[in-house]
Amino acid sequence: GQNIDQPTEMTATEGAIVQINCTYQTSxxxxxxxxxxHAGEAPTFLSYNVLDGLEEKGRFSSFLSRSKGYSxxxxxxxxxxxxxxxxxxxxxxxxxxxxxxxxxLIIKP
Amino acid sequence: xxxxxxxxSWVICKSGTSVKIECRSLDFQATTMFWxxxxxxxxxxxxxTSNEGSKATYEQGVEKDKFLINHASLTLSTLTxxxxxxxxxxxxxxxALTQGNYPDEQYFGxxxxxxxx
Numbered sequence: 001g002q003n004i005d006q007p008t009e010m011t012a013t014e015g016a017i018v019q020i021n022c023t024y025q026t027s028x029x030x031x032x033x034x035x036x037x038h039a040g041e042a043p044t045f046l047s048y049n050v051l052d053g054l055e056e057k058g059r060f061s062s063f064l065s066r067s068k069g070y071s072x073x074x075x076x077x078x079x080x081x082x083x084x085x086x087x088x089x090x091x092x093x094x095x096x097x098x099x100x101x102x103x104x105l106i107i108k109p
Numbered sequence: 110x111x112x113x114x115x116x117x118s119w120v121i122c123k124s125g126t127s128v129k130i131e132c133r134s135l136d137f138q139a140t141t142m143f144w145x146x147x148x149x150x151x152x153x154x155x156x157x158t159s160n161e162g163s164k165a166t167y168e169q170g171v172e173k174d175k176f177l178i179n180h181a182s183l184t185l186s187t188l189t190x191x192x193x194x195x196x197x198x199x200x201x202x203x204x205a206l207t208q209g210n211y212p213d214e215q216y217f218g219x220x221x222x223x224x225x226x
Contacts, residue, residue: 041220042202042217043153043217044217087153095141095206096143096155101151101152102151
């Protein structure tokens with residue numbers, strides 16, 4: 001079956017670095033997405049990986065290993081506004097997104 | 110960038126009535142749109158895949174006669190919740206798939222919060 005696993009909740013300190021891991025199993029693979037979702041709002045796109053390696057975009061970076069079915073989202077210089085849920089989603093061969101349950105990130109001052 | 114709108118953004122209705130939610134891609138054509146629902150503190154749950162000009166494909170456990178989906182044009186898909194019940198109260202989100210660009214990506218509407226009393 002298709003499955004996405006990511007931690008339920010993480011806590012980090014303002015200014016620090018946090019890594020949110022995600023493992024996936026899908027029927028076919030058309031890329032791995034990370035979304036940020038604040039409470040009561042729709043998800044917003046953060047990153048996309050389809051090839052192995054690290055994609056850097058400002059304070060956020062995303063890594064993919066297709067052979068391991070593994071990705072992580074790295075957030076640097078954490079700000080209070082980064083407190084949100086981070087959703088990992090893998091796109092299968094039918095272009096459907098298979099969603100993880102989301103990781104709630106709590107930033108403490 | 111691609112923009113997807115939803116209308117209404119929130120709606121309160123009485124039990125037994127029907128509610129229609131519209132999803133529009135404003136600056137691109139979307140042959141495929143997706144409808145999700147999300148309960149508090151849970152992830153998105155795919156309800157159905159909507160393809161322009163054809164019947165929607167529903168996920169297992171989603172009642173197609175209760176959640177009517179119509180994808181009449183390349184920029185509009187509608188979800189109608191028929192005979193709504195309080196347990197249908199949820200956050201409904203649509204997304205539109207862009208293809209032909211890198212990456213093939215889903216752009217999300219802002220969501221519609223439905224409360225059934």
